[in-house]
Amino acid sequence: MEIGEHWAYREKKGVPLVEVEVLALGQPGKTSPRIKIQHLDDLYEGRVEWSPKIRLKVRWDERLEYEARESRWAAVQSSETTRAEYRAYHHVFLHLTPKDILDWESWGVTMILDERRLLDFTGLEKEQLQSSVSFVEDGALVVPREVTLRIARSIALRNPDALLAWIEAEENEEARLRKTHKLSMDDWLHPDWESPKDAFVRSVAKYRQEEIEMRDLLRGWLGEPGMTTGQRIAALEQLVIKFVSAAERAIDDLPQARTRKATATKVELMRLVDEASRWF
Structure with missing residues (x-):
């Protein structure tokens, strides 16, 4: 100056x-x-x-370029991100993603630093990283909340065991703390009166409530909310049994491929494939 x-x-x-x-x-x-x-x-x-x-x-x-940049950032930040969403994609990006592929912000915006590696890592298509408000700045593709969540969910689905193991460890620690304090979450969030100590406990409880909402969201990304690793394995086993049974019937029906029975089997196989797509 x-x-x-x-x-x-x-x-x-x-x-x-x-x-x-x-x-x-x-x-x-x-x-x-x-x-x-x-x-x-x-x-x-x-x-x-x-x-x-x-x-x-x-x-x-x-000034014109400066104002244009402000407009681009205002548009990409326009979708409101919940605390649960931020905590969920923050955990996935921090613990399950190579550090030099992307960077992220608290309002749902992600800066994709290496698009080719991210596509290889997530299995997403190039079009799935696009948005009407996306733009390139300093060599990075800047994307909004909906693309950020799509990326995070794809990474979560590729690392379900590690993510579920962490969720269950957190939930076990939560249960231990609740048992130690002998207070329900409702007691902590809605006290009749507060001492300074109670106020601190309630602030901790609020944080834990946000953690619970985040873990529920991560479970939802992985398939079924509220399922433990054991329940997930059991569900997968039942799905395999259904596939085997349907495949056996399909083989028997192949010579009569134009029958109603064959059509019904095809529909059932399609339904099972759709059900399985939530897991793989």
């Missing part, structure tokens, strides 16, 4: 940029340096002031 330059100034969030001229630079080394500016917009009637440097966003001749 130099004296005499024209900059785009914004006093507070949500107001338009206005043109100002830099008259003097504040003392160097300060944590929050100030800049002496003169407003060139008629609305400010030539006002001169010492302004926090953070209000000067970009050189005036670069």
